[in-house]
Amino acid sequence: MRIGYLINTYPRPSHSFIRREIAALEGEGFEIHRFAMRGDKGALTDPADLAEHARTERVLEAGARRLLADLYRQALAKPAQFAAALRLARRRARAGESSLARQLIYLAEGARIAGRAQALGLAHIHAHFGTNSARVAAYSRLLGGPRFSFTVHGPEEFDNTLALDLGGKLALAEFCVAVSSYGRSQIGRWAEAGDWEKIRVVHCGLDLNRWAEPSPLPQDPFHMVAVGRFAEQKGFGLLIRAFALAWRRDPRLRLSLVGDGELRPQIEALIAAEGMAGAVHLLGWQDEAGVRAAMDAAHALVTPSFAEGLPVVIMEAMACARPVIATYIAGIPELVHPGQEGWLVPAGDAGALAETMLQASETDHETLERMGASARARVAERHDIRESARRLAALFSRSTG
Numbered sequence: 001m002r003i004g005y006l007i008n009t010y011p012r013p014s015h016s017f018i019r020r021e022i023a024a025l026e027g028e029g030f031e032i033h034r035f036a037m038r039g040d041k042g043a044l045t046d047p048a049d050l051a052e053h054a055r056t057e058r059v060l061e062a063g064a065r066r067l068l069a070d071l072y073r074q075a076l077a078k079p080a081q082f083a084a085a086l087r088l089a090r091r092r093a094r095a096g097e098s099s100l101a102r103q104l105i106y107l108a109e110g111a112r113i114a115g116r117a118q119a120l121g122l123a124h125i126h127a128h129f130g131t132n133s134a135r136v137a138a139y140s141r142l143l144g145g146p147r148f149s150f151t152v153h154g155p156e157e158f159d160n161t162l163a164l165d166l167g168g169k170l171a172l173a174e175f176c177v178a179v180s181s182y183g184r185s186q187i188g189r190w191a192e193a194g195d196w197e198k199i200r201v202v203h204c205g206l207d208l209n210r211w212a213e214p215s216p217l218p219q220d221p222f223h224m225v226a227v228g229r230f231a232e233q234k235g236f237g238l239l240i241r242a243f244a245l246a247w248r249r250d251p252r253l254r255l256s257l258v259g260d261g262e263l264r265p266q267i268e269a270l271i272a273a274e275g276m277a278g279a280v281h282l283l284g285w286q287d288e289a290g291v292r293a294a295m296d297a298a299h300a301l302v303t304p305s306f307a308e309g310l311p312v313v314i315m316e317a318m319a320c321a322r323p324v325i326a327t328y329i330a331g332i333p334e335l336v337h338p339g340q341e342g343w344l345v346p347a348g349d350a351g352a353l354a355e356t357m358l359q360a361s362e363t364d365h366e367t368l369e370r371m372g373a374s375a376r377a378r379v380a381e382r383h384d385i386r387e388s389a390r391r392l393a394a395l396f397s398r399s400t401g
Contacts, residue, residue, distance in 0.1 A: 002031040003396055004146075005115055007213055008133045010036035011052040013043060013285055014229065017204045017312045019052050021241055024207070024389035030396070035059060035113060037136070046287035049322040057116070059109050071111040074143045085110070085142040096163045097135070106132055110139025117145050123400045126150065126392075130157040130166050130176075130187075138172045147399050151177040151202075153232060154309030154330060158186045167191040170198055174399035177202045177392070180310040180331025182397035202392055204312050205385030206319055214376060215296040215322035217368055221252035222361035224325070225298035227291060227313045228305075229260030235327070238350050240267060242304065244274040245354035246361075253361060255302075256281045258294050295320045299368060300360055306347055308332060318379040321372035325356055335382065341375040 005022055007015070022032050044050050059067075075082040089107050093100035095273040111135060117125060125140060127133040127150040137148040150173060157164060167190040172174045175198045178184040182198050191199065224243075228234045236257065247253050257267070257280065264282070271280045283294060291313075295301065301317035303326040303370035310331030314324055318335075326332050338344045343360060345352045360368075 001029075001124070001396065001400065002120065002122050004033045004113070004120070004122045006035045006113065006125055006133050006137055006238075007129040008129065009040050010034065010056055010128075011044065011049045012040055013046065013049065013287075015048075016049070016288060019048060020205065020207055020385050021389065021392070024385045027346060027386070028389050028393045030393065032254065033057065033122060035116070035125075037109060037133070040084050043285075045285070047286070059112050062112060067108040067112055070115050071108040074111040074114060078144045081142055081144055085139050086141075088142065091322060094134070094164060097163065097165060098132070101336070105344075106136050106145075107139050108391040109136045110141075110145070111143050113137070113140040114143045114145030122146055124148065124174075124396050126368060126396070129153060130164060130169060131132075134169045134173075135165075138169055141172060147174045149173050149175045149177065149395070149399065151179065152187055152309075153179055153181055153204075154183055154186065155307035161186070165196070168365045170195050173198065175200055175391055175395055177395075179204050180334055182331040182334065183309055200391075200395060202388050202395075203383050204310065204315070204317055205383045205388040206312075206379065207385050208319065208380055211316075211319040214319075214372070217299055217322075217365065217372065221254055222250075222300075223254040223256070223298045224300050224302045224357065224360075225256045225258060225294050225317075226302050226304070227258040227294070227316075228311075229259055230257075230267055232263065232265040233305060233307040235306045235347070236267055237263065237270060238306075238348065238353070239302065239304040240270040240274070240276075240280065242353035243280065244270075244276060245350060246357040247274075247276060247279055250358060250361060251279070253357065254279055254281075256283055256294055256298065257366065258283045258286050258291055260285050291316065292320065295322055298322060300325055300342070302353075302357070303327065303332070304347075304353060305329065310335065315379050315383045318375035321369075322374040323360070323368060323371040323375060324340065325353070325360055327353075335378065336375075337378075341371060341378055 013072035125137045125148040127137040130152040134150040300323045308330040327347040328344040343356045
Protein backbone atom coordinates (compact mmCIF):
# COMPACT_ATOMS: atom_id res chain seq x y z
CA MET A 1 0.00 0.00 0.00
CA ARG A 2 1.19 3.50 -0.83
CA ILE A 3 0.15 6.22 1.59
CA GLY A 4 1.14 9.79 2.33
CA TYR A 5 2.26 11.29 5.62
CA LEU A 6 1.49 15.00 6.06
CA ILE A 7 3.06 17.28 8.68
CA ASN A 8 3.12 21.07 8.79
CA THR A 9 6.90 21.47 9.29
CA TYR A 10 8.96 18.31 8.93
CA PRO A 11 11.38 17.09 9.96
CA ARG A 12 12.25 18.92 13.14
CA PRO A 13 14.64 17.88 15.92
CA SER A 14 11.62 17.06 18.09
CA HIS A 15 9.99 14.88 15.40
CA SER A 16 12.13 11.76 15.73
CA PHE A 17 9.02 9.86 16.87
CA ILE A 18 7.37 10.53 13.49
CA ARG A 19 10.51 9.47 11.64
CA ARG A 20 10.56 6.20 13.65
CA GLU A 21 6.89 5.60 12.91
CA ILE A 22 7.37 6.05 9.18
CA ALA A 23 10.41 3.75 9.16
CA ALA A 24 8.50 1.07 11.08
CA LEU A 25 5.58 1.24 8.64
CA GLU A 26 8.00 0.91 5.76
CA GLY A 27 9.31 -2.16 7.55
CA GLU A 28 5.75 -3.50 7.42
CA GLY A 29 5.78 -3.15 3.63
CA PHE A 30 4.14 0.27 3.21
CA GLU A 31 5.45 2.83 0.75
CA ILE A 32 5.32 6.24 2.46
CA HIS A 33 5.46 9.57 0.64
CA ARG A 34 6.35 12.40 3.01
CA PHE A 35 4.57 15.74 2.59
CA ALA A 36 5.32 18.87 4.61
CA MET A 37 4.10 22.39 4.14
CA ARG A 38 7.62 23.65 4.81
CA GLY A 39 11.00 22.46 6.07
CA ASP A 40 13.38 23.65 8.76
CA LYS A 41 16.73 22.40 7.46
CA GLY A 42 18.72 25.05 9.32
CA ALA A 43 17.66 23.56 12.66
CA LEU A 44 18.71 20.00 11.75
CA THR A 45 21.95 18.41 12.91
CA ASP A 46 21.08 14.71 13.19
CA PRO A 47 22.09 12.83 9.99
CA ALA A 48 18.83 10.88 10.10
CA ASP A 49 16.84 14.14 10.16
CA LEU A 50 18.85 15.54 7.26
CA ALA A 51 18.22 12.36 5.26
CA GLU A 52 14.51 12.64 6.06
CA HIS A 53 14.52 16.27 4.89
CA ALA A 54 15.85 15.10 1.53
CA ARG A 55 13.03 12.53 1.23
CA THR A 56 10.24 15.02 2.00
CA GLU A 57 8.16 16.93 -0.55
CA ARG A 58 7.56 20.49 0.69
CA VAL A 59 4.24 21.73 -0.69
CA LEU A 60 4.90 25.45 -0.41
CA GLU A 61 8.06 25.12 -2.49
CA ALA A 62 5.77 24.55 -5.48
CA GLY A 63 5.14 28.32 -5.39
CA ALA A 64 1.98 30.39 -5.32
CA ARG A 65 1.36 30.13 -9.07
CA ARG A 66 1.45 26.32 -9.04
CA LEU A 67 -0.74 26.11 -5.94
CA LEU A 68 -3.35 28.44 -7.47
CA ALA A 69 -3.26 26.46 -10.71
CA ASP A 70 -3.86 23.22 -8.79
CA LEU A 71 -6.76 24.83 -6.92
CA TYR A 72 -8.28 26.10 -10.18
CA ARG A 73 -7.90 22.67 -11.76
CA GLN A 74 -9.65 20.95 -8.84
CA ALA A 75 -12.42 23.58 -8.88
CA LEU A 76 -13.10 22.91 -12.57
CA ALA A 77 -12.92 19.14 -12.20
CA LYS A 78 -15.09 18.91 -9.07
CA PRO A 79 -17.16 22.12 -8.77
CA ALA A 80 -19.60 20.77 -6.19
CA GLN A 81 -16.81 19.51 -3.93
CA PHE A 82 -14.93 22.79 -4.35
CA ALA A 83 -18.03 24.75 -3.35
CA ALA A 84 -18.43 22.59 -0.23
CA ALA A 85 -14.78 23.07 0.70
CA LEU A 86 -15.06 26.84 0.18
CA ARG A 87 -18.12 26.98 2.44
CA LEU A 88 -16.17 25.07 5.10
CA ALA A 89 -13.27 27.52 4.79
CA ARG A 90 -15.60 30.44 5.40
CA ARG A 91 -17.20 28.73 8.41
CA ARG A 92 -13.84 27.91 9.95
CA ALA A 93 -12.64 31.48 9.46
CA ARG A 94 -15.77 32.82 11.18
CA ALA A 95 -15.25 30.32 14.02
CA GLY A 96 -11.76 31.68 14.64
CA GLU A 97 -9.65 28.72 13.51
CA SER A 98 -7.67 31.18 11.38
CA SER A 99 -8.25 34.06 8.99
CA LEU A 100 -10.12 33.43 5.75
CA ALA A 101 -6.91 34.16 3.84
CA ARG A 102 -5.12 31.42 5.74
CA GLN A 103 -7.99 28.98 5.23
CA LEU A 104 -7.78 29.65 1.50
CA ILE A 105 -4.06 28.86 1.63
CA TYR A 106 -4.90 25.57 3.36
CA LEU A 107 -7.48 24.95 0.64
CA ALA A 108 -4.87 25.49 -2.07
CA GLU A 109 -2.47 23.19 -0.22
CA GLY A 110 -5.23 20.60 -0.02
CA ALA A 111 -5.77 20.86 -3.77
CA ARG A 112 -2.06 20.33 -4.32
CA ILE A 113 -2.05 17.26 -2.03
CA ALA A 114 -5.12 15.84 -3.80
CA GLY A 115 -3.48 16.15 -7.20
CA ARG A 116 -0.13 14.78 -6.04
CA ALA A 117 -1.83 11.87 -4.25
CA GLN A 118 -3.59 10.92 -7.48
CA ALA A 119 -0.36 11.17 -9.47
CA LEU A 120 1.53 9.09 -6.92
CA GLY A 121 -1.23 6.52 -6.46
CA LEU A 122 -1.61 7.16 -2.73
CA ALA A 123 -4.48 5.30 -1.10
CA HIS A 124 -4.56 7.25 2.16
CA ILE A 125 -3.19 10.40 3.81
CA HIS A 126 -2.21 10.46 7.48
CA ALA A 127 -1.56 13.81 9.14
CA HIS A 128 0.34 14.35 12.35
CA PHE A 129 -1.15 16.89 14.76
CA GLY A 130 -4.77 18.04 14.78
CA THR A 131 -3.90 21.56 13.66
CA ASN A 132 -3.49 22.85 10.11
CA SER A 133 -2.00 19.61 8.75
CA ALA A 134 -5.26 17.80 9.56
CA ARG A 135 -7.22 20.68 8.01
CA VAL A 136 -5.20 20.45 4.78
CA ALA A 137 -5.81 16.68 4.69
CA ALA A 138 -9.55 17.33 5.15
CA TYR A 139 -9.60 19.84 2.28
CA SER A 140 -7.69 17.37 0.13
CA ARG A 141 -10.37 14.78 0.80
CA LEU A 142 -13.19 17.22 0.01
CA LEU A 143 -11.47 18.06 -3.29
CA GLY A 144 -11.31 14.45 -4.41
CA GLY A 145 -8.15 13.31 -2.61
CA PRO A 146 -7.82 10.03 -0.72
CA ARG A 147 -9.33 9.21 2.63
CA PHE A 148 -7.42 10.57 5.57
CA SER A 149 -6.70 10.19 9.26
CA PHE A 150 -4.70 12.16 11.80
CA THR A 151 -2.81 11.78 15.07
CA VAL A 152 -3.48 14.15 17.97
CA HIS A 153 -0.61 14.52 20.43
CA GLY A 154 -1.42 17.46 22.70
CA PRO A 155 -1.12 19.67 24.52
CA GLU A 156 -1.46 22.39 21.86
CA GLU A 157 -4.49 20.72 20.27
CA PHE A 158 -6.24 20.74 23.66
CA ASP A 159 -5.57 24.43 24.34
CA ASN A 160 -8.09 25.66 21.77
CA THR A 161 -10.11 22.64 20.75
CA LEU A 162 -13.26 24.51 19.79
CA ALA A 163 -11.46 26.74 17.29
CA LEU A 164 -9.39 23.84 15.98
CA ASP A 165 -12.60 21.89 15.30
CA LEU A 166 -11.23 18.48 16.29
CA GLY A 167 -14.75 17.09 16.23
CA GLY A 168 -15.36 18.40 12.72
CA LYS A 169 -12.07 17.02 11.45
CA LEU A 170 -12.85 13.66 13.03
CA ALA A 171 -16.26 13.61 11.31
CA LEU A 172 -14.54 13.92 7.92
CA ALA A 173 -11.73 11.48 8.74
CA GLU A 174 -11.66 7.68 8.64
CA PHE A 175 -10.16 7.61 12.12
CA CYS A 176 -8.11 9.63 14.58
CA VAL A 177 -5.19 8.37 16.64
CA ALA A 178 -4.63 9.47 20.23
CA VAL A 179 -1.26 8.71 21.81
CA SER A 180 -2.78 8.04 25.24
CA SER A 181 -6.12 7.25 26.85
CA TYR A 182 -6.07 10.77 28.25
CA GLY A 183 -5.77 12.11 24.70
CA ARG A 184 -8.68 9.95 23.59
CA SER A 185 -10.83 11.43 26.35
CA GLN A 186 -9.97 14.97 25.29
CA ILE A 187 -10.85 14.32 21.66
CA GLY A 188 -14.04 12.62 22.78
CA ARG A 189 -15.12 15.79 24.59
CA TRP A 190 -15.46 17.60 21.25
CA ALA A 191 -16.62 14.75 19.02
CA GLU A 192 -20.10 13.56 18.24
CA ALA A 193 -20.93 10.40 20.15
CA GLY A 194 -21.34 8.56 16.86
CA ASP A 195 -17.69 9.29 16.03
CA TRP A 196 -16.18 8.03 19.29
CA GLU A 197 -15.43 4.64 17.74
CA LYS A 198 -13.16 6.40 15.26
CA ILE A 199 -10.79 7.45 18.08
CA ARG A 200 -8.06 4.83 18.50
CA VAL A 201 -5.18 4.78 20.97
CA VAL A 202 -1.83 3.96 19.36
CA HIS A 203 1.22 4.79 21.43
CA CYS A 204 4.27 6.54 20.08
CA GLY A 205 7.10 4.06 20.17
CA LEU A 206 10.82 3.46 20.24
CA ASP A 207 12.93 1.25 18.01
CA LEU A 208 14.06 -0.92 20.90
CA ASN A 209 16.76 -2.49 18.74
CA ARG A 210 18.57 0.84 19.00
CA TRP A 211 18.42 0.82 22.79
CA ALA A 212 21.05 -1.72 23.76
CA GLU A 213 21.81 -2.71 27.30
CA PRO A 214 21.61 0.42 29.43
CA SER A 215 24.67 2.08 30.90
CA PRO A 216 25.08 1.61 34.65
CA LEU A 217 23.95 4.40 36.90
CA PRO A 218 26.70 6.96 37.52
CA GLN A 219 28.26 7.39 40.92
CA ASP A 220 27.51 10.36 43.19
CA PRO A 221 26.73 13.25 43.11
CA PHE A 222 23.08 12.76 42.20
CA HIS A 223 22.55 14.06 38.69
CA MET A 224 19.23 14.79 36.95
CA VAL A 225 18.57 15.66 33.31
CA ALA A 226 15.63 17.49 31.70
CA VAL A 227 15.03 17.45 27.94
CA GLY A 228 12.75 19.68 25.91
CA ARG A 229 11.95 23.04 24.40
CA PHE A 230 12.43 26.04 26.66
CA ALA A 231 8.74 26.93 26.33
CA GLU A 232 6.14 27.85 28.93
CA GLN A 233 4.34 24.50 28.87
CA LYS A 234 7.52 22.56 29.73
CA GLY A 235 7.87 24.22 33.15
CA PHE A 236 11.65 24.70 33.05
CA GLY A 237 11.43 28.01 34.91
CA LEU A 238 9.67 26.23 37.76
CA LEU A 239 12.27 23.46 37.54
CA ILE A 240 15.09 25.95 38.20
CA ARG A 241 13.23 27.39 41.20
CA ALA A 242 12.57 23.90 42.57
CA PHE A 243 16.15 22.82 41.98
CA ALA A 244 17.37 25.92 43.84
CA LEU A 245 15.28 24.92 46.86
CA ALA A 246 16.73 21.41 46.81
CA TRP A 247 20.28 22.54 46.02
CA ARG A 248 20.42 24.86 49.02
CA ARG A 249 19.80 21.83 51.21
CA ASP A 250 22.16 19.57 49.24
CA PRO A 251 24.76 21.48 47.19
CA ARG A 252 26.03 18.19 45.71
CA LEU A 253 22.96 17.96 43.41
CA ARG A 254 23.51 18.47 39.69
CA LEU A 255 21.10 19.22 36.82
CA SER A 256 21.59 19.26 33.04
CA LEU A 257 19.12 20.81 30.59
CA VAL A 258 19.06 19.53 27.01
CA GLY A 259 17.21 21.87 24.68
CA ASP A 260 16.73 25.50 23.83
CA GLY A 261 13.99 27.99 23.06
CA GLU A 262 12.50 31.39 23.62
CA LEU A 263 12.74 31.20 27.43
CA ARG A 264 16.49 30.57 27.52
CA PRO A 265 17.36 34.15 28.66
CA GLN A 266 14.97 33.88 31.61
CA ILE A 267 16.33 30.46 32.55
CA GLU A 268 19.91 31.69 32.38
CA ALA A 269 18.95 34.68 34.54
CA LEU A 270 17.34 32.42 37.15
CA ILE A 271 20.41 30.20 37.30
CA ALA A 272 22.70 33.21 37.69
CA ALA A 273 20.48 34.82 40.34
CA GLU A 274 20.64 31.64 42.43
CA GLY A 275 24.41 31.32 41.97
CA MET A 276 24.02 27.84 40.49
CA ALA A 277 26.26 28.13 37.42
CA GLY A 278 28.39 25.26 38.69
CA ALA A 279 25.41 23.02 39.41
CA VAL A 280 23.15 23.56 36.38
CA HIS A 281 24.48 22.97 32.87
CA LEU A 282 22.73 24.04 29.65
CA LEU A 283 23.69 21.57 26.92
CA GLY A 284 21.63 23.08 24.07
CA TRP A 285 19.97 20.99 21.39
CA GLN A 286 21.48 17.55 20.97
CA ASP A 287 21.03 14.90 18.32
CA GLU A 288 19.71 11.47 19.30
CA ALA A 289 23.16 10.29 20.36
CA GLY A 290 23.68 13.43 22.44
CA VAL A 291 20.38 13.01 24.25
CA ARG A 292 21.24 9.39 24.95
CA ALA A 293 24.63 10.41 26.35
CA ALA A 294 23.03 13.01 28.62
CA MET A 295 20.59 10.42 29.95
CA ASP A 296 23.37 7.89 30.50
CA ALA A 297 25.23 10.49 32.58
CA ALA A 298 22.21 11.06 34.84
CA HIS A 299 20.54 9.12 37.62
CA ALA A 300 17.02 10.28 36.69
CA LEU A 301 15.01 12.28 34.17
CA VAL A 302 12.97 15.18 35.50
CA THR A 303 9.95 16.41 33.51
CA PRO A 304 8.31 19.40 35.25
CA SER A 305 5.70 20.10 32.55
CA PHE A 306 2.56 22.16 33.02
CA ALA A 307 0.91 20.60 29.95
CA GLU A 308 1.73 17.51 27.91
CA GLY A 309 0.43 14.73 25.73
CA LEU A 310 2.65 11.76 26.56
CA PRO A 311 6.31 12.83 26.27
CA VAL A 312 8.52 10.60 24.13
CA VAL A 313 11.50 11.75 26.19
CA ILE A 314 10.05 9.87 29.17
CA MET A 315 9.97 6.71 27.07
CA GLU A 316 13.58 7.27 26.03
CA ALA A 317 14.73 7.75 29.62
CA MET A 318 12.89 4.61 30.68
CA ALA A 319 14.54 2.68 27.83
CA CYS A 320 17.85 3.89 29.31
CA ALA A 321 16.72 2.33 32.64
CA ARG A 322 16.47 5.73 34.29
CA PRO A 323 13.73 6.48 36.82
CA VAL A 324 11.52 9.48 36.07
CA ILE A 325 10.42 12.44 38.16
CA ALA A 326 7.39 13.91 36.39
CA THR A 327 4.25 15.92 36.97
CA TYR A 328 0.95 14.15 37.46
CA ILE A 329 -0.71 15.34 34.25
CA ALA A 330 -2.15 14.14 30.92
CA GLY A 331 -0.96 10.69 29.82
CA ILE A 332 2.10 10.52 32.07
CA PRO A 333 0.41 8.49 34.89
CA GLU A 334 -0.50 5.86 32.29
CA LEU A 335 3.20 5.14 31.87
CA VAL A 336 4.93 6.05 35.15
CA HIS A 337 3.71 4.38 38.35
CA PRO A 338 4.84 6.15 41.53
CA GLY A 339 7.30 4.05 43.47
CA GLN A 340 7.84 1.66 40.57
CA GLU A 341 9.23 3.61 37.61
CA GLY A 342 9.75 6.91 39.39
CA TRP A 343 7.91 9.69 41.18
CA LEU A 344 4.93 11.86 40.24
CA VAL A 345 4.37 15.34 41.67
CA PRO A 346 1.58 17.94 41.35
CA ALA A 347 2.15 20.27 38.41
CA GLY A 348 3.19 23.80 39.29
CA ASP A 349 4.32 22.97 42.84
CA ALA A 350 7.98 23.93 43.17
CA GLY A 351 8.11 22.85 46.82
CA ALA A 352 6.79 19.36 46.06
CA LEU A 353 9.19 19.01 43.15
CA ALA A 354 12.13 20.06 45.33
CA GLU A 355 11.18 17.55 48.03
CA THR A 356 10.89 14.79 45.44
CA MET A 357 14.30 15.63 43.99
CA LEU A 358 15.79 15.31 47.46
CA GLN A 359 13.90 12.06 48.05
CA ALA A 360 15.24 10.68 44.78
CA SER A 361 18.79 11.77 45.63
CA GLU A 362 18.55 9.97 48.97
CA THR A 363 17.29 6.73 47.42
CA ASP A 364 19.86 3.97 47.62
CA HIS A 365 21.63 2.76 44.50
CA GLU A 366 19.96 -0.66 44.47
CA THR A 367 16.46 0.86 44.61
CA LEU A 368 17.27 3.24 41.78
CA GLU A 369 18.51 0.29 39.72
CA ARG A 370 15.32 -1.64 40.47
CA MET A 371 13.17 1.33 39.44
CA GLY A 372 15.23 1.72 36.27
CA ALA A 373 14.79 -1.94 35.39
CA SER A 374 11.03 -1.64 35.94
CA ALA A 375 10.97 1.46 33.74
CA ARG A 376 12.81 -0.32 30.94
CA ALA A 377 10.49 -3.33 31.08
CA ARG A 378 7.39 -1.16 31.06
CA VAL A 379 8.40 0.91 28.05
CA ALA A 380 9.35 -2.25 26.17
CA GLU A 381 5.91 -3.67 26.89
CA ARG A 382 3.93 -0.56 25.88
CA HIS A 383 6.01 1.45 23.42
CA ASP A 384 7.66 -0.88 20.90
CA ILE A 385 7.41 0.98 17.58
CA ARG A 386 6.98 -2.29 15.71
CA GLU A 387 3.77 -3.05 17.59
CA SER A 388 2.53 0.53 17.10
CA ALA A 389 3.27 0.24 13.37
CA ARG A 390 1.33 -3.01 13.15
CA ARG A 391 -1.69 -1.36 14.77
CA LEU A 392 -1.47 1.60 12.41
CA ALA A 393 -1.05 -0.71 9.44
CA ALA A 394 -4.28 -2.50 10.35
CA LEU A 395 -6.12 0.82 10.60
CA PHE A 396 -4.80 2.03 7.24
CA SER A 397 -5.65 -1.27 5.57
CA ARG A 398 -9.17 -1.22 7.00
CA SER A 399 -9.75 2.38 5.86
CA THR A 400 -8.92 1.53 2.26
CA GLY A 401 -10.38 -1.95 2.11
